[in-house]
Amino acid sequence: MDIGADRDESHSPTVAQVGEFGVIDRSTRGRIQSSHTILGPGDDAAVVAAADGRVVATTDMLVEGRHFRLDWSSPIDVGRKAVAQNGADISAMGARCTGFLVALGCPASTSVEVTDGLSEGFWREAQRAGASIIGGDLVQSEELVISITALGDLEGRPPVLRSGARPGDVVAVFGHLGWSAAGLAVLEAGRSGHAALVDAHRVPAPEYEQGVSAALAGATSLTDVSDGLVADLGHIAQASSVSVDLNSDLLDTGSEIVSAATDLGVSVLSWVLGGGEDHAFAATFPRTARIPDGWTVVGHVSGPSGAPMVTVDGEPFSGPAGWSSFDGSTE
Amino acid sequence: MDIGADRDESHSPTVAQVGEFGVIDRSTRGRIQSSHTILGPGDDAAVVAAADGRVVATTDMLVEGRHFRLDWSSPIDVGRKAVAQNGADISAMGARCTGFLVALGCPASTSVEVTDGLSEGFWREAQRAGASIIGGDLVQSEELVISITALGDLEGRPPVLRSGARPGDVVAVFGHLGWSAAGLAVLEAGRSGHAALVDAHRVPAPEYEQGVSAALAGATSLTDVSDGLVADLGHIAQASSVSVDLNSDLLDTGSEIVSAATDLGVSVLSWVLGGGEDHAFAATFPRTARIPDGWTVVGHVSGPSGAPMVTVDGEPFSGPAGWSSFDGSTE
CATH class of the missing domain: 3.30.1330.10 (PurM-like, N-terminal domain)
Known part of the structure; x- marks a missing residue:
């Protein structure tokens, strides 16, 4: 039709x-x-x-x-x-x-x-x-x-919860991060171009089978990135009573999003770490697991020394805290 | 709380x-x-x-x-x-x-x-x-x-569909019919009293286990009465390619609804046959079935002679046709 x-x-x-x-x-x-x-x-x-x-x-x-x-x-x-x-x-x-x-x-x-x-x-x-x-x-x-x-x-498997991450696990992601937030920023600024990012905002295209792939590879925790990478990993850290540190050098920022960030004068990492609605996936795996094809290791899990938290290169993330339904924004 | x-x-x-x-x-x-x-x-x-x-x-x-x-x-x-x-x-x-x-x-x-x-x-x-x-x-x-x-x-049973009614079946109902519509009319008229009807409008209280009882008794078709008895039996008639005739003498109108009808100058049967949102149940059973306790036989199913339809005492029902989401009403 x-x-x-x-x-x-x-x-x-x-x-x-x-x-x-x-x-x-x-x-x-x-x-x-x-x-x-x-x-x-x-x-x-x-x-x-x-x-x-x-x-x-x-x-x-x-x-x-x-x-x-x-x-x-x-x-x-x-x-x-x-x-x-x-x-x-x-x-x-x-x-x-x-x-x-x-x-x-x-x-x-x-x-x-x-x-x-x-x-x-x-x-x-x-x-x-x-x-x-x-x-x-x-x-x-x-x-x-x-x-x-x-x-x-679930095809007979246990569900992969947010609460199963363990100290020593690696953190891996699948899918574009920050593209939806970047596309939204392009639309809000009334700019043309950056079609791949705008499309990602209009229609996220989750690779649904990657959840099963992660489960089969032994993921200890799994979530989709809907609120923003740091916010969603925060849910895992909280539920698992662990802390997560991301290595910003390992995050794939790609030319599309760098170009839009330059164009709009925005920090790429604020989109990659704080942008929601990508419906990419983030998971933790045992260090010995074979990470599924297409996933990228971007950090590691450490034990609970104080409150569970997510850091970037060892430092607290100072960007947007993630999507909330009652923050007064209109999108 | x-x-x-x-x-x-x-x-x-x-x-x-x-x-x-x-x-x-x-x-x-x-x-x-x-x-x-x-x-x-x-x-x-x-x-x-x-x-x-x-x-x-x-x-x-x-x-x-x-x-x-x-x-x-x-x-x-x-x-x-x-x-x-x-x-x-x-x-x-x-x-x-x-x-x-x-x-x-x-x-x-x-x-x-x-x-x-x-x-x-x-x-x-x-x-x-x-x-x-x-x-x-x-x-x-x-x-x-x-x-x-x-x-x-479904606990191993087949679902009871709208499409299984057969000529020769009896039609039976469980629960109050028209009470929600009567309660709404009382509220709209700003009247006091008729608390049982107003309560029925505010909170329908389906007897959930009656669906299972009907299934176990061999119901050939089953629906809840959400759009109005005639409208919902019309869905069964249509899906089953049968006609249904209701005997108005068998419909329990009860003193509560008769009292409100008199008070508001409304026909009791317009509520009982046309009123929606009761979430009572209507079913068809083989003539030989043991009708579950609390259900009342109110009509019978006949074969397709022309288009499937619902009649009352052999005549087409001239009251409200049932609830529709885009009919311009506000409730």
Whole structure:
């Protein structure tokens, strides 16, 4: 479905005109459920396989103006991002995604072009994660609100918690760090260019299978980087009662982000260490583990001497403390 | 926790003052997870038992001013209602609730008295359903939005679908019908009294185990009554390609609802047949089945002669068609 083709005509009907059941029909018609789905949308509830007798579950809510802007991102991008940030949380337990539920609140005046685009984005990203949209709800609200629940399968393995890091472990990361924050800064500054960073902000693209790879390699702790590397490693340090030291020389800053930092006069490390929403992964591994391909060792874990903390090159990190939902910012 | 005691003081801090993690801490501290929970809140995702290798899942969103009003209902009532309407969908598959996830969006100025009350309501109703709150999210939004996902266990049974009704089956219901609509009408009219009806509107109290009872008794189809009896039986008729005829003499109208109908000059049957949000249950059973205790036979299923439809005493129902999310009403 290419909803972009209709965009210039502006003749798209509204959600009120099409009605609740019409919008739901447009979003489910012709969709093919994944092999995990035993019963898809259309009854009081869905049924999903949970082969090893357990299900992993997480939920995240996104609000227009705070978590996304439709003048910066297409509806498809927003739909993908909403599913991606939930799917990344499933991967961050060492699990595979098996299904997603979507609750959507929107004004009656919302164009079905927007709901069609969101739906297309939900589906595209759910399929990237190896799953599908198994159910949902559509209600009227003043602002556009998306709430996603992701389900996952541990395939017989124990979940990889935040609390398992041990002194002597190494810290490794997978994925671009700071790209989403850099892309947001480019958009906020009204700059052109830096497309890779802007794209990373619009649609994080978690490599979902890396959570399983980390689990299979013996990761002692694992999280996705949603609040910022230092903040998320802080959650691991706190839960594991350890401290983490990062070696800034080992962090891959890459030419894209250095170029944007120079352009905007910002410190690269403030993005790499403090920027959220990348949905990269951070894990700790025993020193003897074979670190999976594509992961980079960026630090080490030490024992509890005083309060658990995260340092960079042995010093406290003085940059942004990470994302918080009630800090007064608008994105 | 009796948050009502603080209400007159108006010295309760706001969510912005307490912060995201402070509010989450207040809502999770000291809570005891149910036996279904393998890993509760605090990591990237929760883990819940799914003993028979499948999980039932459903989601519903509630928006202030449209699905509830805090001048009519306490935060505890609203929290209970949000969980109840999702838990009833799990029961309506013939399953038992195993866990609930809660995503909450609220303005920064929201009093923590409200979030504490909602949390207390979420927990009370989750425990009534035999489960607990296993995870959630808290974000800033302009209006108060609650999105719940419920998970459930079929205990080895097939799910009871809407599509299994067969000609010759009987139709039976469990629970009060029309009470929520009557209670809403009392509130909208600004009347006093009719406390049982108003309470039923504020907090539906599904008898969750009746879904399992219906399944064990051999129900061929099952749904909860959320949109209105005729509308919800219409979903069964449509999915099963059958017609349903209700016998109005068999519908229990009871003295409470008759009294309110007289008071407001409304037809009792318009509430009983058209009123939503009761989260009673409606099912079809083979004529030879032993109908579970407490269920009332109210009609029968006939074969497809023309389009599937629901009739009352052989005539089309001319009352309200049932709840729709985009019909312009405010509740």
